[in-house]
Amino acid sequence: MPEAIAWRPIVEADFALLSDWLTRPHVHRYWNHDFTPEGVSRDFGPGTRGEEAGEDLLVSVDGVPEALVQRSRIEDYAEDFSELGAIVDVPAGAVTIDYFVADPAHTGRGLGTAVIRAIVADTWSSYPDCPAIIVPVVAGNTASWRALERAGFRRVGEGDMEPENPIDPPLHVISRIVRPEARA
Template sequence: MLAVDAPYYRRRVENRIDWRRVTPADFPLLAEWLAQPHVHRWWHHEFTPEAVERDFGAAARGDEPGEDWLVSVDGEPVALFQRCRVADYADEFDQLSAAVPTPLDTMTIDYLIGDPHRTGKGLGTRLIRWAVARTWTDYPDATVIIIPIVAANRASWRALEKAGARRIATVEMEPENPIDDREHHVYQFDRPVDR
């Protein structure tokens, strides 16, 4: 007979995920993450203290509608998620709606995992699923979440696919990093229908 604690009988324990709004006290950590090569390649932000304040300060103070969230797993900060209603940013809305149908209640997310040792292990997919579920709860009027991803960022769009997003288009959009070409894959999560 197998012992009760044999691996076959062990129940998989999911780690606790929490998120809270980014505050100025988090800016040194964000700067550290933005400087990581695996992040900087796709986010292409400056990471000096002044640049981090410029790019994240307004959201941290609540002076703009976008949300920056520090995500922790078992109390350890591991990721940054950004979330907003696309229509709250006219330029982004115009660019996205020119490419794909974009209802006014459309949400979008962006994300990064700061620690390179935490990447490639399914954490991104799990955090995306979690953030999408939270978005449906936090924004009950939102019907879709649409995320454009530069086509060259395969790891990011594969994480979206594994999290349940479907690709709705491949379009030309302005890349964040000037070294990338304009091709983007556009992914969508639809609000689940209650049965």
């Protein structure tokens, strides 16, 4: 298990690393992004300039870059809010995350779950009015939704949403974790 998980916002100097990560088959399978320098700049540049409501976070483990996490309030992205809200209740202030572990040798060993747990804990302090974190995952990405379950999320629904990769069917598993005080 990693000793220290830390993150910081993506900066333009990280684009070459992101491009490399997005080419990796296990990442590209579910993160169907243009990994060319132009594509990475187009997709991640607005976040580095503060033009996006969400966060793109470079996650390091024991000082080594290992993962990417995106975090945002669901209501800041109207299309996502509408699509997700048609399947499950999305309370005001709810946050969503998306993530991947870059090195395939580090998948399936609990790193993704540890990163998710760390981001969840930080979300409760960074977003003090967030009542829940809700994460849709394409149903075929079993490793991802199981990592959420191991991190304390529970499945709250299933339904059709636009998949990231057009080769996937639209069925998504929706998982949620609520703010600890709300569980009492």
